[in-house]
Amino acid sequence: MGAADTTPLLTNNHSNYEEDEKESRVKAFGSESKKLWKLAGPAIFTSICQYSLGALTQTFAGLVGEIELAAVSVENSVIAGLAFGIMLGMGSALETLCGQAYGAGHIRMLGIYMQRSWVILLTTACVLVPIYVWSPPILEVIGETTEISEAAGKFALWMLPQLFAYAMNFPIQKFLQAQRKVLVMAWISAVVLVIHIFFSWLLILKLGWGLTGAAITLNTSWWIIVIAQLVYIFVTKSDGAWAGFSWLAFADLWGFVKLSLASAVMLCLEFWYLMILVVITGRLANPLVPVDAISICMNINGWDAMIALGFNAAISVRVSNELGAGNARAAKFAVLVVSVTSVSIGVVCMAVVFATRDYFPYLFTTSEAVGEETTHLAVLLGVTVLLNSLQPVLSGVAVGAGWQAIVAYINIGCYYIVGLPAGILLGFTFGFGAEGIWSGMIGGIVLQTIILVVVTSITNWTKEAEEAESRVKRWGGGSAGEH
Template identity: 65%
Template sequence: MADHSLHDPLLDDVADIQEITSCRVLVKEVISENKKLWYLAGPAIFTAIAQYSLGAFTQVFAGHLTTLELDAVSTENMVIAGLAFGIMLGMGSALETLCGQAFGAKQLHMLGVYMQRSWVILNITCVVLLPIYIWATPILRFFGQDEEIAKLAGKFSLYMIPQLFAYGFNFPIQKFLQAQSKVLTMAWVSAVALIFHLVLSWLLIVQFKWGLVGAAVSLNLSWWLVVLGQFLYIAVGYCPGAWTGFSWGAFKDLGAFARLSIASAIMMCLEFWYYMLLVVLAGRLQNPEIAVAAISICTNLNGWEIMIFLGFNAAISVRISNELGAGRPRAAKFSILVVVLSSALIGVFFLALVLGLRNVYALPFTNSPVVAHAVSKLAVIFAFTLLLNSVQPVLTGVAVGAGWQWLVAYVNIGCYYVVGLPLGFLLGSKLNMGVQGIWTGMVSGVALQTAILTGITYFTNWNKEAMAAESRIQKWGGSVDPPVNGHKASNHKEVPV
């Protein structure tokens, strides 16, 4: 475990530089840091994959009904639920900054208060998002989606409203647990929910022939099982100090807290919407059912791979926020180096895997040889996408741990919406490159964003970031008195900005 006593950041830097004096010491430190990262990343990766798989396996079951039903479920998952997922995950990610830095600063009593504030803000947001679910069909029609796909996707969206509110509770709970490194619990709960989902989906869709209704019932129940399982773990007393019960402090400083939540949501949503809009653009091409199915399969597989690196995202976010909260910038920088190298190596493996299976990797998702052929034509550029997406989520995790949400939001606007999407539309629709053109534009935006985030991370003064950590907690989190037997460190002092 990292030493959480407060040091002078400059002295920390000097000490760490003198400590690593040989390759042997460096290898030892790399191995030690990798153990810390994998302790967090392993369960977080499994959790992310398991929860993403709830929707992905629903698409797999729907794909063996009809192509139209596959398109409807894919469109709802990517566009409507994808919109809500991005907003909820993004707003919940404010807790990665605040809970992580509060934990590093030993202000444990604030973690439960932060989680409850996030519940309030996210569930208000859920109510605001309800019209998107209710009027999904005209919204999709407005963006040029095929009429039959829009109607069926809109119907499925109405069934999925309970999932929206599950998002509102789930993400704050997850960030609360992640900040304390209680990731194994999340993994176990997600594993149970995934098994439950697969069995129930098979019963309702395959055996009982309930079609999309069965898919919706199974998906809604599975998400609420995740929420209730995680909260039960917290409520029975496994987070002492961090959870002291419901508090009126949850309703204090909501404005300041909401501003960081909104910044986090904008940052994350700009990424999720980017992939969502690929499906919308595909719906405007010739043979929209084939184009949407091909894009959906690739984004589905891409999403599974991203879930792996969202595990690294969570791990590096916890490491960065904890170390900055404890005033250890050198440890934060070293964590970044180790996790970027580790994730890039895994990205190379996925690139080789897709190229080796280029003619068969679409078959589990479709019975149509035309769709499978369209997907195989994307293999080279899709493989390069997987390599980029091995590094990009890690850099985003660094940004969240450091509290740079607004900065990354501006970067995402420029890279994705000024460069990526217009280029994809130009290549796909105007130059008749079809699905390949759309995907090429998307990858160009991701590559530019990854390059910019790499530069920002490299040139950051991490000493200043460590000094600003406590003032960020006070500015965006507010102050709540700890309980009588609280765990606030008596030796903690305010770090000047």
Template identity: 60%
Template sequence: MEEHTSKQPLLSPTEICTDQDSTTDNLSHTYFVADADDIPPITGIQDFFREFTIESKKLWYLAGPAIFTSLCRYSLGAVTQTFAGHVGTLELAAVSVENSVIAGFSFGVMLGMGSALETLCGQAFGAGQIDMLGVYLQRSWVILNSTAVILMLLYIFAAQVLRLIGQTEDISREAGKMALYMIPQLFAYAMNFPIAKFLQSQSKIMVMAWIAATALVLHTIFSWLFMLKLGWGLVGAAVVLNSSWWFIVVAQMLYIFSGTCGQAWSGFSWKAFLNLWGFVRLSLASAVMLCLETWYFMALVLFAGYLKNAQVAVDALSICMNILGWTVMVAVGCNAAVSVRVSNELGAAHPRTAKFSVVVVVFSSFSIGLLLSVFLLVFRSQYPNLFSESESVKHLVYELTPLLAFCIVVNNIQPALSGVAIGAGWQALVAYVNIACYYLFGIPLGLLLGYKLNMGVQGIWYGMISGTVIQTFTLFCIVYKTNWNKEASIAAERIQMWGGKPDGKTTDAEK
């Protein structure tokens, strides 16, 4: 990965132009055109393929390890659930409910709030403001740990919350106990996600992959030992899962503190407590943006539970959502990669490179989604046998496969565009788009088709995927109409406003 972006000054007198902005009282604004290291204008097919190959290598250098890391972390909870199934049926239900409802909700909030760091650290790194990365990391720790204290109430009263949403008494009681045991994991989330974005913005992805892989291996071994061999049951599950997440946090912190990040980490600073409100607003916008997307498909399974023959509908839909969840891991890697590329290049005053990164990641994500969809359609008669013995469930999965295939294509493009939004700092705008497309259009249409027109689970899914299509198209239009020169200017202003050096010069240590 080329490191030239970390050494670019914010402004050079020959790289700016002035424009009148009618939305801000006709004040004159200065913004980037491009600097010498930006990609040259593409004038033909040969130029396009040359730059496409170069940019693809940069993206997959980031996306490959990011996908692997996501899969490893996603597997921690899956391994715990697998061993819980060998302990007992009630224990499996308790772990599953706590993992998907209580921890799942907190995971979404923390991941969303942590993604604010993708914007800030990525743009600061690209602009050469390396010393600000550590300050941003500490600010995010302050905000996320404060949020964790509030979310801890959800863990303390988990049993009551689960009863309120309709879980049985036994499952609510056991899942409530599990939630109390899992409070340390909540604070591990608060520490981990800022660290992950801090390292990701510097393209230090491989170390995260190695740590996640080591954690998964150790987690599997100790889960077997504590849960089955020693017979600790739910207590063993909690001890190992908490330890695995804190192992990831501590290992990453040791890597940072060892000096491998250079000027990005120069120790703890009181600057972490400055400009917190602006940081909180961006963090909250990020959380709302990602949580609205996560909860949207959780609602799909919830609504299916109220249909006639609900058990078959929920089982079939759960199989489809499981497959969709694994395929989305690829999109998550592309999301992480493009957010780094866009934020780095905007911070470095490379608007053409940032724009071309968007083209490459959308094309790549679409191609991968199409390939996975074709594979599912070819084997639509065979793959349901891997998940169920029920003929009714398998038949419904077979009928839902074309819709699942289409959903995979859309949900590979949409996270890539969301990654662009995170890299550019558009979280608040995308949150409004999500509310309108998902909750004011998609869900009402799904409920109308599913219940009023008696189309069942297909109708609910048709309506909700329509919301996703409109959201994806809206994001595509926003990206298409974006003035990337002006986005580079906004990135510079954001860095200076939140602690960067106003003259935009690199320090002697950075040269």
């Protein structure tokens, strides 16, 4: 009788335990989600505002004339796009170092790291100046017409101040992100965007300054962002992270350069991969329609990528902070939560692309042929949007943990040894055109995503936390950092 009486009790206790376990898991997921969205929400908003500066300048230039539109769009996507990728990549070394130093409590080192990054990025900007100066022949080599190359080259010269604004801006943003001060950047970007729209209208259209007006507004907007963020840091001292300029900024530069270069290579290989798609499509027999269709798809993909970029920033902060603090399990759980969240959003975005594939092309074109070709490509766009929901997040995990060099090798293999040749083979040799080129390149993204999922899954997070501690000590945390 006793045994019979206790059986229901044991079963009941077991089910209660399971319910409690389930409830605690749901609570933990909710708590991590809240931390994630606090970072990701403002980061996504900031990315969209800053992406819109160039996109809106392009739109206003298009209202002036065809050659103005071509000049701004080519400078924006090729010359400034190249510089943006390099600067963002090199700046992302700070995500690893500032995030881990902040997690470890070495707050003072954040200001030193930012200054080191300025030294490296401003030097890099000087190295990139000749590309801006000699952009007309460079553009002609990659297939642009002489008229467009000269107009874009003249505009590129006027856009040199933007290059140096990039060099200042990305270290500042990573510095603020590591301390989770993302709302400050969001507010500044929003205010600047409103100012930018008004002055673009005034100078480009109302006063008729054309390309000169476009250059003045775009340069000024980027420098206002930089100056406003600097004023905030200098006035508030950023809770002790800023202690003034220091000669320590010039110490151990080589180690910093190596991580910055690995970050730049990793990010640029990703950043340029889909840009190359447009260039290769331009080599098809009748390129006009497919190039226009791919450009529309890339425009949609660009806006969607801003969401992924927000999650990329958020997870790199979460992972680097937790590893710096020695919380291996918390870092691992943050990766799980952000992956589930981002993929869920990716599924919704893919469904929206599929549902509107017969309609969205006509928001960008009046050409029936371009509209039809874009509708055909919409299936590939939907797949790319889904992959882009997870792939940048895994790259963010890599940045947070400091795996930039490993991911750079993975990217070279998957993108440029597998994806690109497969795309050229399908597009040209097998005659599938733009769809073949894009399909092959998607193959590269799929392979890279699978490898990153495997790498993340088998990672020993306890070992990563130890590595983060030694990295903070190695780069001055132990001596100059203050708890």
